[in-house]
Amino acid sequence: MLARIGLPQPFLSLVLFLVWQLLSDGISGGSVVMGAILAWALPLLTRGFWPERPAIVKGWLLPLYVLRVLLDIVVASLAVARLVLGTRKPRPAFISYPISLEHPLAITMLASTISLTPGTVSADVSDDQRLLLIHALDVDDEQEVIDAIRQRYEKPLQEIFQ
Amino acid sequence: MSPIAEYLIAGLLLIGGAFTLIGAIGLARMPDFYTRLHAPTKATTVGVGAIMLASISYSSYQGAGIDTAELLITVFLFMTAPVSANILAKSAMHLGVKHMPETRGKPWDQ
Amino acid sequence: MITTALHITIAMVTLAVLLNVYRLIKGPDAPDRILALDTLYVNAIALIILLGIALGTRLYMEAALLIAVMGFVGTVAMAKYLKRGSVIE
Numbered sequence: 001m002l003a004r005i006g007l008p009q010p011f012l013s014l015v016l017f018l019v020w021q022l023l024s025d026g027i028s029g030g031s032v033v034m035g036a037i038l039a040w041a042l043p044l045l046t047r048g049f050w051p052e053r054p055a056i057v058k059g060w061l062l063p064l065y066v067l068r069v070l071l072d073i074v075v076a077s078l079a080v081a082r083l084v085l086g087t088r089k090p091r092p093a094f095i096s097y098p099i100s101l102e103h104p105l106a107i108t109m110l111a112s113t114i115s116l117t118p119g120t121v122s123a124d125v126s127d128d129q130r131l132l133l134i135h136a137l138d139v140d141d142e143q144e145v146i147d148a149i150r151q152r153y154e155k156p157l158q159e160i161f162q
Numbered sequence: 163m164s165p166i167a168e169y170l171i172a173g174l175l176l177i178g179g180a181f182t183l184i185g186a187i188g189l190a191r192m193p194d195f196y197t198r199l200h201a202p203t204k205a206t207t208v209g210v211g212a213i214m215l216a217s218i219s220y221s222s223y224q225g226a227g228i229d230t231a232e233l234l235i236t237v238f239l240f241m242t243a244p245v246s247a248n249i250l251a252k253s254a255m256h257l258g259v260k261h262m263p264e265t266r267g268k269p270w271d272q
Numbered sequence: 273m274i275t276t277a278l279h280i281t282i283a284m285v286t287l288a289v290l291l292n293v294y295r296l297i298k299g300p301d302a303p304d305r306i307l308a309l310d311t312l313y314v315n316a317i318a319l320i321i322l323l324g325i326a327l328g329t330r331l332y333m334e335a336a337l338l339i340a341v342m343g344f345v346g347t348v349a350m351a352k353y354l355k356r357g358s359v360i361e
Contacts, residue, residue, distance in 0.1 A: 022230035023337075073240075077181060077208040080200055084188035090197050093266035115244030116207070121199050122244070123251035135251065137200045142266070172277035175322075179281035182318055186288035189295050189311055195304055198295075202311040206288075210318045213281070217321050220274070221330070231333035235317065235340050242344040246310055249348055253355040254303040 009050070013039040061160050068156075072117045079119060083138055090138045094123075097132040097146055101154065104129070106161040113153050120145065167223050174216035181209030194262040195254050203247040211236050275326075282322050289315050306350050313343030 020035035021027050083090055101107050107129060111122040119137040126133075139145055188201025214236045292315060296308035317336045324332040 022234050073208060077204045080204050081184045084184050084191065084201055092197055111248060112244035115203055115247050121203060121247050121251060123255060135196045137197055168273050172274050175277045175281045179284035182315060183284045183288045185311065186291035190291040195301060198307060202307060206311055206314050210314055213318050213321055217325055220325055231337050235337055238340050246344060246347045249351040250303050250307055253351045256355045259301050259303055
């Protein structure tokens, strides 16, 4: 129904509208009109570039996930800080992580989360989207890292995107 | 301004500065490119985030209302930091940048 | 008290900028330099925000926002150029 009146992606339109309100100095009549125009025009203009939309089944779990990731980012920074300031040499490793997620957006979110959290940066995704190459800064046991990521991040993401 | 708010803002500022500095020290000190990648993506992002938070609370205590630009910058930085780290790691692997000999495992190139 | 904390923070961020410049000059590879530039723009945003607090003005926010957007685009463009040899395919 929404696609018929020129809103192929209602969620994107909503985000665009809100961001425009945040960008302009205070909400006024002008900013609402301009925001509405942008929210309508941009998704239409960029329609060809968007990959297929993943079905977000449980969107309300998303804020919970973001909160957990934010907390982990703080912990991660403390760990990295200790390593940076200490004299111990880091023990880095490249780890191949088998992904069980399917939607490109879900994989992107997992990769971004991994980059922002304890001692790991996601480096590459294999062409068939089955493997994620992770560079870990300081690990004893590769399997431990894989299990931790699966438990903490991939499971919740799997619940959100079906 | 109440003293508690002052302590809070001053604390946030110092935490932010410290993390920014730690990120830069990591960038300067770590032995190879892939380990260097870790410090700026995490520490610097948190540092700048804390400074933004301080700025937001400061301006709202000044009675200027919450300025939303900082909020946007913070969200934007948190969204873009992993993306640029990822694409830098990719280009480094493509160029065959050396990693330290202790590194276990190997990058694959496709 | 906030003024003191502000001065200390500005000193720390400036030191961070100097360390980034050190990495920018030393290299040794192109990705290292791009990473240094990337960190440099994030630190520049922090400095601008701190300057805004110190001078009590909101004027610099737009500048910081623009640097955030342009810096990211610049980093991605340079990294992509290294990987593919062209920015837009």
